[in-house]
Amino acid sequence: MIWFLxxxxxxxxxxxxxxxxxxYGLFYLMPGDPAVLACGKRCGPEQxxxxxxxxxxxxxxxxxxxxxxxxxxxxxxxxxxxDVDHCAAPCLGYSFQSDQPVTSLLLDRLPVSAxxxxxxxxxxxVAGVGxxxxxxxxxxxxxxxxxxxVTLLGFSxxxxxxxxxxxxxxxxxxxxxxxxxxxxLTRNPAEWARNLVLPWCALALIEAALFARVARAGTLETxxxxxxxxFRAYGVSERxxxxxxxxxxxxxPVATLTAVELATIIVSAMLTESMFGLPGIxxxxxxxxxxxxxxxxxxxxxxxxxxxxxxxxxxxxxHAAIDPRVKLA
Amino acid sequence: MTPVLSVRDxxxxxxxxxxxxxxxxxxxxxxxxxxxxxxxxxxxxxxxALARLHVGADVTGSVLLxxxxxxxxSGADLRRLRGGxxxxxxxxxxxxxDPYLRVGDQIAEVYRVHTGASRRAAAAKAVxxxxxxxxxxxxxxxxxxPHEFSGGMVQRALIAMALALEPRVxxxxxxxxxxxxxxxxxLLALLDELRTDTGMALLLVSxxxxxVAETADDVLVMRDGVAVEHGPVDGVLxxxxxxxxxxxxxxxxxxxxxxxxVTSPAxxxxxxxxxxxxxxxxxxxxxxxxxxxxxxxSGPPLRRRAVPxxxxxxxxxxxxxxxxxxxxxxxxxxxxxxLVVRLLAPSSGRIEFAxxxxxxxxxxxxxPSRRDLQxxxxxxxxxxxxxxTVGDSIADPLRVLGExxxxxxxxxxxxxxxxxxxxxxxxPHEFSGGQRQRVGIARALGPGPRLLVxxxxxxxxxxxxxxxxxxxxxxxxxERDLALLFVSHDLAVVRRVCDRVAVMRAGRVxxxxxxxxxxxxPEDGxxxxxxAAVPRLVALDPVV
Numbered sequence: 001m002i003w004f005l006x007x008x009x010x011x012x013x014x015x016x017x018x019x020x021x022x023x024y025g026l027f028y029l030m031p032g033d034p035a036v037l038a039c040g041k042r043c044g045p046e047q048x049x050x051x052x053x054x055x056x057x058x059x060x061x062x063x064x065x066x067x068x069x070x071x072x073x074x075x076x077x078x079x080x081x082x083d084v085d086h087c088a089a090p091c092l093g094y095s096f097q098s099d100q101p102v103t104s105l106l107l108d109r110l111p112v113s114a115x116x117x118x119x120x121x122x123x124x125x126v127a128g129v130g131x132x133x134x135x136x137x138x139x140x141x142x143x144x145x146x147x148x149x150v151t152l153l154g155f156s157x158x159x160x161x162x163x164x165x166x167x168x169x170x171x172x173x174x175x176x177x178x179x180x181x182x183x184x185l186t187r188n189p190a191e192w193a194r195n196l197v198l199p200w201c202a203l204a205l206i207e208a209a210l211f212a213r214v215a216r217a218g219t220l221e222t223x224x225x226x227x228x229x230x231f232r233a234y235g236v237s238e239r240x241x242x243x244x245x246x247x248x249x250x251x252x253p254v255a256t257l258t259a260v261e262l263a264t265i266i267v268s269a270m271l272t273e274s275m276f277g278l279p280g281i282x283x284x285x286x287x288x289x290x291x292x293x294x295x296x297x298x299x300x301x302x303x304x305x306x307x308x309x310x311x312x313x314x315x316x317x318x319h320a321a322i323d324p325r326v327k328l329a
Numbered sequence: 330m331t332p333v334l335s336v337r338d339x340x341x342x343x344x345x346x347x348x349x350x351x352x353x354x355x356x357x358x359x360x361x362x363x364x365x366x367x368x369x370x371x372x373x374x375x376x377x378a379l380a381r382l383h384v385g386a387d388v389t390g391s392v393l394l395x396x397x398x399x400x401x402x403s404g405a406d407l408r409r410l411r412g413g414x415x416x417x418x419x420x421x422x423x424x425x426x427d428p429y430l431r432v433g434d435q436i437a438e439v440y441r442v443h444t445g446a447s448r449r450a451a452a453a454k455a456v457x458x459x460x461x462x463x464x465x466x467x468x469x470x471x472x473x474x475p476h477e478f479s480g481g482m483v484q485r486a487l488i489a490m491a492l493a494l495e496p497r498v499x500x501x502x503x504x505x506x507x508x509x510x511x512x513x514x515x516l517l518a519l520l521d522e523l524r525t526d527t528g529m530a531l532l533l534v535s536x537x538x539x540x541v542a543e544t545a546d547d548v549l550v551m552r553d554g555v556a557v558e559h560g561p562v563d564g565v566l567x568x569x570x571x572x573x574x575x576x577x578x579x580x581x582x583x584x585x586x587x588x589x590x591v592t593s594p595a596x597x598x599x600x601x602x603x604x605x606x607x608x609x610x611x612x613x614x615x616x617x618x619x620x621x622x623x624x625x626x627s628g629p630p631l632r633r634r635a636v637p638x639x640x641x642x643x644x645x646x647x648x649x650x651x652x653x654x655x656x657x658x659x660x661x662x663x664x665x666x667x668l669v670v671r672l673l674a675p676s677s678g679r680i681e682f683a684x685x686x687x688x689x690x691x692x693x694x695x696x697p698s699r700r701d702l703q704x705x706x707x708x709x710x711x712x713x714x715x716x717x718t719v720g721d722s723i724a725d726p727l728r729v730l731g732e733x734x735x736x737x738x739x740x741x742x743x744x745x746x747x748x749x750x751x752x753x754x755x756x757p758h759e760f761s762g763g764q765r766q767r768v769g770i771a772r773a774l775g776p777g778p779r780l781l782v783x784x785x786x787x788x789x790x791x792x793x794x795x796x797x798x799x800x801x802x803x804x805x806x807x808e809r810d811l812a813l814l815f816v817s818h819d820l821a822v823v824r825r826v827c828d829r830v831a832v833m834r835a836g837r838v839x840x841x842x843x844x845x846x847x848x849x850x851p852e853d854g855x856x857x858x859x860x861a862a863v864p865r866l867v868a869l870d871p872v873v
Binding site for chain 2: 173225227228229230231232233234235236237240244245248249311323324325
């Protein structure tokens with residue numbers, strides 16, 4: 001267990017290092033001068049030099065990267081002559097657009113994105129696993145066909161289309177829900193949920209469809225296994241067989257899949273945030289990409305990368321908790 | 330005595346196919362009925378039908394269990410009967426318990442379903458019955474998961490589960506097929522003991538006549554869904570009335586059966602050689618293995634240990650000689666076979682083939698020797714590419730060797746091993762198990778080997794098919810002066826085909842010698858234990 005965690009932490013650090021190097025390289029070494037982007041179009045050559053020096057862009061590439069890493073771990077100082085800007089420990093630099101520290105930009109938006117993704121994930125899991133198991137247990141009935149149909153629809157409909165339809169139906173026509181705007185959970189939980197219901201549904205549908213398929217397959221497979229026959233042969237009722245013996249078998253593959261799917265959800269969340277106008281990290285990512293706000297892009301990438309890597313480790317732990325045969329090593 | 334189980338005209342139909350076609354029998358308390366048959370005979374379908382466990386099958390007739398008709402019982406009644414009156418033990422021990430839950434909890438669950446006992450009482454009962462079936466340190470073992478149990482222990486746990494409910498009938502479907510002989514012997518003894526102690530009746534389904542002969546009072550021989558013979562074990566064994574029973578009995582490999590004779594034109598018998606199977610001594614050995622060792626590394630990092638699977642084995646195979654390697658699972662016999670053909674690299678030791686040291690040769694340098702050294706695998710289906718025609722599978726090794734006319738040779742080989750060359754373009758799934766093994770043998774013969782390494786080549790086959798394959802191997806040996814390294818857990822099969830035998834245990838060879846000497850006068854204690862554990866057709870065997 002301890003060895004597993006140590007290894008996972010080391011692996012996470014390694015993955016993030018490689019990822020940061022690639023992203024850093026891609027963006028900072030791209031044609032086009034970051035200094036021009038940072039300083040603005042109307043900067044003269046002298047101001048450009050000052051900016052370049054302040055951002056450390058006049059240094060060798062590997063030194064720049066080194067300082068970037070240093071900033072992440074220990075914080076760094078940006079100085080242009082007398083005035084020094086200190087950027088505290090996980091320092092990702094300053095946005096070219098707004099001049100705000102990237103770290104605080106991200107932290108401001110993190111609750112929105114976390115609310116959206118985790119909520120949608122939970123919804124997708126509950127709805128997907130439920131529907132999947134139900135369709136496996138009601139094989140050959142109308143229920144199964146209905147679920148299969150909805151699943152297929154969920155698979156084949158893009159998030160933005162679902163979002164649009166939901167907005168039209170619930171906000172424009174029926175007027176039962178507000179056009180979503182983010183209300184912090186700490187301020188008003190009920191409003192928080194009411195505003196997030198539609199984005200959750202939009203984001204969850206496609207994932208729920210995927211979970212439903214996997215849960216269905218897992219349930220069918222487990223129900224056909226020998227040990228299920230054993231309990232049937234010993235007079236255990238079908239309900240108890242499903243609850244005690246088939247559920248775990250159906251859940252194990254879903255747990256692994258969830259971690260893999262988190263990356264997809266994060267990408268879909270970007271679309272969802274933009275379309276519902278939620279001020280989350282996804283929206284920030286889209287904005288920063290269109291305005292070539294390099295430090296923000298790097299920050300967003302590293303943050304989402306970290307989330308995915310951590311989710312994968314968590315899935316492995318969860319898998320081991322579900323299945324005693326899995327050894328963490 | 331009134332029968333506890335009374336079956337009349339039981340039929341099981343899957344669509345158009347009738348798996349069981351009208352079987353009737355009675356089983357009295359404390360008695361044991363053995364149901365014998367080859368694969369596809371309907372014996373497992375019969376067993377499942379007794380507790381109405383079939384899904385999607387049409388079951389008719391009557392199964393009277395203690396006066397209640399199982400086939401007519403309502404849902405709740407049926408659940409009370411299942412486990413409570415008739416309990417089951419299945420073939421594959423590793424998959425018959427829920428891998429996610431503790432063994433004790435699973436027994437307790439079933440016990441509570443039937444008795445409504447408290448959690449604590451059920452847990453105590455689980456420990457009690459586990460102890461009763463001989464699980465050592467039962468209180469601790471009850472908290473283990475099934476994968477921490479050996480196959481024999483899981484079967485004991487299942488029997489314990491049944492025992493907790495005190496059923497009137499225990500149905501055991503091939504309960505020992507996946508187990509080693511010594512484990513099998515102990516499990517059969519346990520079943521016997523419980524039957525005497527509790528008076529429960531036993532219905533034992535098996536493909537193995539020996540197992541049934543040792544355990545059952547009566548035997549029912551099945552073929553194509555019907556009972557071809559039914560009577561007391563001794564009578565059926567001594568004077569079988571059905572022709573099929575006689576054939577089946579003849580096919581059963583027996584410890585005291587005569588060797589399949591090899592008379593090789595290429596190897597005229599030395600004068601004075603007894604019986605024609607004297608190992609051809611004096612010739613340079615074809616294969617010489619010296620102090621061979623293979624370690625597998627396991628365990629967590631920092632505490633990693635090298636576990637030897639093969640631990641200093643030395644043996645020789647002369648040209649044209651058949652050496653049997655017997656041992657129980659985990660004895661290292663398969664690892665040894667894989668080392669010899671260099672599918673695995675040895676950790677240390679030396680392998681000489683035809684006078685050439687092949688221990689450390691690279692794959693490229695080894696290639697010339699590959700022609701002389703071929704392997705036949707245990708699972709004929711898994712060792713054939715399902716997407717390639719059998720003809721191509723046979724021709725492929727020849728193509729790799731760049732031989733002209735590979736396809737024609739492949740057809741000739743098919744003909745030689747008893748397959749229709751016209752089925753060159755058929756795929757493995759279109760063949761029966763025995764035919765597939767013929768394909769595997771034909772493929773191995775292609776390059777014209779001098780040594781054939783066979784890893785459990787007949788283990789997954791029915792006895793009658795087994796007999797045919799063994800006969801084929803004997804013929805091929807005679808015809809081509811082929812040497813065999815024949816790995817098997819089945820002592821009777823080894824005696825039938827081999828000149829000499831090496832007995833393995835825990836990676837070491839504990840005894841080696843001429844088959845007759847080893848089987849009739851075993852020196853090592855383990856060999857004696859192994860031989861004693863083999864079920865015998867008591868009525869036929871001379872008392873040893």
